[in-house]
Amino acid sequence: NAGVTQTPKFRVLKTGQSMTLLCAQDMNHEYMYWYRQDPGMGLRLIHYSVGEGTTAKGEVPDGYNVSRLKKQNFLLGLESAAPSQTSVYFCASSRAGVNHYEQYFGPGTRLTVT
Amino acid sequence: EDKVVQSPLSLVVHEGDTVTLNCSYEVTNFRSLLWYKQEKKAPTFLFMLTSSGIEKKSGRLSSILDKKELFSILNITATQTGDSAVYLCAVSLMDKIIFGKGTRLHILP
Numbered sequence: 001n002a003g004v005t006q007t008p009k010f011r012v013l014k015t016g017q018s019m020t021l022l023c024a025q026d027m028n029h030e031y032m033y034w035y036r037q038d039p040g041m042g043l044r045l046i047h048y049s050v051g052e053g054t055t056a057k058g059e060v061p062d063g064y065n066v067s068r069l070k071k072q073n074f075l076l077g078l079e080s081a082a083p084s085q086t087s088v089y090f091c092a093s094s095r096a097g098v099n100h101y102e103q104y105f106g107p108g109t110r111l112t113v114t
Numbered sequence: 115e116d117k118v119v120q121s122p123l124s125l126v127v128h129e130g131d132t133v134t135l136n137c138s139y140e141v142t143n144f145r146s147l148l149w150y151k152q153e154k155k156a157p158t159f160l161f162m163l164t165s166s167g168i169e170k171k172s173g174r175l176s177s178i179l180d181k182k183e184l185f186s187i188l189n190i191t192a193t194q195t196g197d198s199a200v201y202l203c204a205v206s207l208m209d210k211i212i213f214g215k216g217t218r219l220h221i222l223p
Binding site: 004041045097102105106108 | 159209210214
């Protein structure tokens with residue numbers, strides 16, 4: 001039981017390049033989330049999903065897209081990376097809404113855009 | 115605008131001390147308040163609070179919520195060096211989750 005995994009762990013991009021971050025969970029959770037964490041800013045929600053095939057915008061969705069084609073996977077895409085997207089990205093999942101169930105976080109992906 | 119404010123931002127104490135971390139919030143459609151501990155990597159869940167005045171306890175950690183005054187506290191008694199971490203407070207709303215900036219706690223041996 002691996003919990004929540006993220007790939008890659010580290011990545012360096014040049015401005016304008018694209019990439020996809022993969023999050024996978026093996027706990028059969030319905031809800032999945034993508035956050036970014038910047039120094040002194042706490043965690044900010046980018047996008048989330050309440051089930052397979054559904055996605056919704058969070059607090060800071062601009063510049064990102066997501067897809068949830070399979071229940072266990074949640075992909076975060078950057079179509080044209082910008083230096084402002086340099087951050088640590090965390091994926092999380094929960095059995096259902098966080099009002100009733102705790103979130104489990106992945107180990108994070110450190111992304112640098114030059 | 116919904117916001118969650120944690121204080122202090124940073125705290126250094128000696129092993130064995132008791133610490134109190136604060137989290138205040140101004141939000142609409144409050145559902146629950148959550149505490150997480152973040153060491154080097156992923157945040158790990160500590161508590162979920164939905165009702166005022168009911169203390170939640172786990173070992174040396176405890177937390178309580180005051181929905182009238184819109185704040186929560188996290189207490190850690192008899193601190194140990196392993197308690198050194200960033201403690202995150204978050205508030206769950208109807209359609210989003212707002213995190214505070216965290217309190218960085220450092221325990222000196």
